Amino acid sequence: MSQQDLRALMAAENPLIVPSIYDGISALSFREHGFKAAYIGSYGTGATRYGLPDIGYIGPEDMADQVRRLAPLVQVPVIVDAEAGWGNPLHVARNTKLLEQAGAAALHIEDHVFGKHITRKPTIVALDTAVDKIKAALDARDSEDFLIIARTDSSQSHGGVEAVRRLLAYQEAGADALFLAGMLTPEEWKTLTAEARIPIVVCDSPGVSAAEFAELGAGVVIYYALAHMSATPAMRAAYAALAAEGSTVSIEESWNGVQGVLGYDAFLGGDAVRAKAEQYGLLG
Structure with a gap:
């Protein structure tokens, strides 16, 4: 940066x-x-x-x-x-x-x-x-x-x-x-x-x-x-499918793509994060 x-x-x-x-x-x-x-x-x-x-x-x-x-x-x-x-x-x-x-x-x-x-x-x-x-x-x-x-x-x-x-x-x-x-x-x-x-x-x-x-x-x-021009057609298609079908079954994709972009796997699986979570009593 x-x-x-x-x-x-x-x-x-x-x-x-x-x-x-x-x-x-x-x-x-x-x-x-x-x-x-x-x-x-x-x-x-x-x-x-x-x-x-x-x-x-x-x-x-x-x-x-x-x-x-x-x-x-x-x-x-x-x-x-x-x-x-x-x-x-x-x-x-x-x-x-x-x-x-x-x-x-x-x-x-x-x-x-x-x-x-x-x-x-x-x-x-x-x-x-x-x-x-x-x-x-x-x-x-x-x-x-x-x-x-x-x-x-x-x-x-x-x-x-x-x-x-x-x-x-x-x-x-x-x-x-x-x-x-x-x-x-x-x-x-x-x-x-x-x-x-x-x-x-x-x-x-x-x-x-x-x-x-x-x-x-x-x-x-x-x-x-x-x-934003790439994202807009995908969002409009998703809303259109839900409005027309009352469901998102026809367009469902795995959550894993978004989860991966956001780093959930690293967050949940990282030793340092888990250690802090245990320290603060956040893991049941």
Whole structure:
């Protein structure tokens, strides 16, 4: 969970694959497969904690609470969605400290007007404003091992040339990594990778593998909705079966899968736990 590991992972992996987590079971399930970094996003947080769409309802305390609860479970560096910083550069500074102290290894700051997902063509803030937010985050962090990732959403509304221009400006401002939201043409990718001196981060996209992103030049691929989008169809199917059949017989699976994820066997069978339980008279 140490922050310094993330910079090294970004340099070593090709690419670094970063799946999302949103609760205890997803965090423990994540641990079973050897992933080296995890992601906590506003989309998953709003959807799973409050049943809300990702249009700016989630605040910094929501994200910090997720980090405090889940980072110790995954035991790897966690990248956190800091939206557009939740305000002006002063707010960005305060929220950078909040997420760093909560246990995150990195945050990403976006360059749109807060609440971008209300439209598919977000309003992008002035470049100077976005740069000031990045500089505020860099100034506020306690350790240089806490990474500040600068994200642009400008390709969707202003095109790929503008997205590349902005990302390179964020690099000059001191960002530790560059986050491209959206897609570029092959020529735009060539321009970006030729001038980028720091890792390029992308979100997974339908029909594109992590290896294909790496071929384009991405060093980090975030699977921002993997966990909660995978869980939702299974839950809906289970509720539908119970509603239709008045039973769960048709969908029953062994409890052992969940019990194993939660560590019941280790808890009940561990000598140290049993010794403590006997000491406190808990074993009949």
